[in-house]
Amino acid sequence: MKMFSAETYKQRREGLKKQLSSGIVLFMGNEEVGMNFKDNVYHFRQDSSFLYYFGIDVPGLVGIMDLDEGTEIIFGNELSIDDIVWTGPLPTIAELAANAGVSQTRPTTHIEEILKTAKAQQRTIHFLPPYRSVNKQKIQAWLEIHPEQQAQEASVELIKAVVAQREIKSEEELQEIDKAVNITSEMHLTAMKGAKPGLIESQLTGLVHGKAISGGGDLSFPIILTVNGQVLHNHYHGNTLKEGQMVLCDCGAEAPSHYAGDMTRTFPVGKQFTERQRELYQIVIDAHEAAVAALKPGVRFKDIHLLACKTLAEGLKGVGLMKGDVEEAVNQGAHTLFFQCGLGHMMGLDVHDMEDLGEQYVGYDESLKKSTEFGLKSLRLGKALQKGFVVTVEPGIYMIPELIDMWKSEGKYADFVNYDKVETYKDFGGIRVEEDFVITGNGADLLGTPVAKSVSEVEAVRASSF
Amino acid sequence: MKMFSAETYKQRREGLKKQLSSGIVLFMGNEEVGMNFKDNVYHFRQDSSFLYYFGIDVPGLVGIMDLDEGTEIIFGNELSIDDIVWTGPLPTIAELAANAGVSQTRPTTHIEEILKTAKAQQRTIHFLPPYRSVNKQKIQAWLEIHPEQQAQEASVELIKAVVAQREIKSEEELQEIDKAVNITSEMHLTAMKGAKPGLIESQLTGLVHGKAISGGGDLSFPIILTVNGQVLHNHYHGNTLKEGQMVLCDCGAEAPSHYAGDMTRTFPVGKQFTERQRELYQIVIDAHEAAVAALKPGVRFKDIHLLACKTLAEGLKGVGLMKGDVEEAVNQGAHTLFFQCGLGHMMGLDVHDMEDLGEQYVGYDESLKKSTEFGLKSLRLGKALQKGFVVTVEPGIYMIPELIDMWKSEGKYADFVNYDKVETYKDFGGIRVEEDFVITGNGADLLGTPVAKSVSEVEAVRASSF
């Protein structure tokens, strides 16, 4: 548990209040979740907005801010002596609340009456869309809103206000993100050095996972470490690494403060890339570099995504996998046969920062709505960048046999795709290269310790690992 | 995902049906749980009873057995081509069900009507006590039972029948448990070899955690690795290891089949135990050995617990921490100042096997009810052992300053405790030694590869690690 100063949390709450008119703001902390029985719990993860405004990293809390009366209260139950035998002495809820600059605490049972009274008085009760089942049940009990209605009944005014604050990272937040990315860098170096033919993916994954835990925090998301990089959300770790294959490792650490890192590297199982691996890897690097060079305040991330897509399409045309007019190919979406997803996303306390507040508020705005087209519909961030945004840049090339078969049989994008050549790449796998950046006044800075990325850098690490 | 043969699951279900009279048996599979947003999920853990009877290790399933009609159905939703872009091709629910010997599958939406019809016909619907919030919500929607009522409304007939099957481990289950304990042994050797003064607990924990992941499964419970072994449920990993301290490491792996291992070792941060550490460590080993020697079918585990307590009390008297008549001290519970918990528990698909089915059914029976006394109330297993039970043996000595202060001020057990001497041990910490055993025809066999345990074995590993 790592907290900023009480002043930091007070300022954040004051900043929030200034954006809101009236009513009660309700922040639901998270509870423990039993894995296979109640008391065998997953590692506790506090809700990120609760962390942002209160910083208290213990389960079972609820925070409210009364906008009209100006009060702030943390609801939670203190430990008994019986608990202390099992847990040792821990700070009280009152002490934890004081660390966050909140002077009032009450037992959990008190919240129901406060909210029911407020509801009876027809006061607005602002809450964020809940994602944990148990919090949905509580909101149902307290506010009489059915779980399936709660996302719609969540406060758009509150969501927009929270996004406006959380999307701009402060200097002290950036330091925490940098720590997370530094541990993430170590995880990637561990994978890149540890791979060898004959190892099972899970054996390598264990080394990588261990680095995150050794960093004092945890994973920021489940590790993807696979020889089948074309499967975008692949958490199977049962394959044996073979010479000639590539490992795609997408993983990140969460610092003890719960800020996230998120990087991807793709490297050969052997000492070197094969010729066609090297060609496509270089195309991904070119797209990555084009995108990074374009990062700056005022530029729409959607345009940077499309720039990366064009660079990918040009490269794919260069090796004969695509053909025709590159600009037109990207306009029509032909490149999405190879790059089915988005260039990147916001990152902060969540690896996909604030994803559950709604992409229409986090990644888009009044002037830019999210597209529903294949490819663009998976772009989580489209709106104009601002100083203090933290974003990932993660172009890739993925040869998905099922998609190739389907589109080929439909004759889809036949003017832009050389299906005969693509057929010979159906066993290719996937490549992604991902790094994290903070938007500065006139560009962007890489976060964390750089990890081998160019063909020659990656091959040098691999050669030294045998 | 590792399954046994379809025949195994069929036999288990037939065995269950034979114990039950009529109605519908409902098995709730688990769902994914979002950590900090919906799509950033914890590692998936299937419900253990669902695994036991159906073996299918994917989220969102429900299984039913109609005892009167003899039908078995798995409810779940098949993937779309859109999903396959992200997940790659996966076996269908129908294929997975067939692997478990179940021929009928239906979309998830169909279950509500089936259960509502059965309810309208006043048929019995047997279900186990749910522990996941989302499953409580489903049962509420399907059976109109409030979440807080569900534990009471769960089927005792079903619970008893499930316990009767799951508590006796088959040969193929024992092989899986052995795999889990073997990985667990590696985790402990890693901790014992990796410790050194100056390391933060989390750094060592990462190495241990990584071993579990490298084993192809996961942790069977959150790692306890601490210099404050007296805190029984201690998941804080922020202390720096110092010469003169001991590390208590209680951890276990879950094999890919989800069977658990659970071991504890306590070892010095330096090369050797101090004199008083060695003395108390030997007392714990003596209690451990006395207990293990007593394991056999027909003996109540409660009696073995009390035997271990007596051995502990004798040892503690030997070093002057306790006094008076040992038998009487244990009868009165004076030893619980040092050993506040139980000697062990059942282990299988759950590390505390079937804990959520209720200790009154798993660890006790008609002839032996659980005690409510301090100490004994934390003994999860009391009933007579049977061939095929898998149990842990984990005596310990814990110096809990808050408990010592409280009982001393109350004059509690003043005839049996030398509080003056105990005062000088308040900074001692805690010691636990835990291993896993299967009850055989006439005794018990240790599961997994043995790990250094005696004072000299532990000190030899430590000396070779510097």
Ligand SMILES: [Mn+2]
């Ligand atoms: Mn990413």
Ligand SMILES: [Mn+2]
């Ligand atoms: Mn145990």
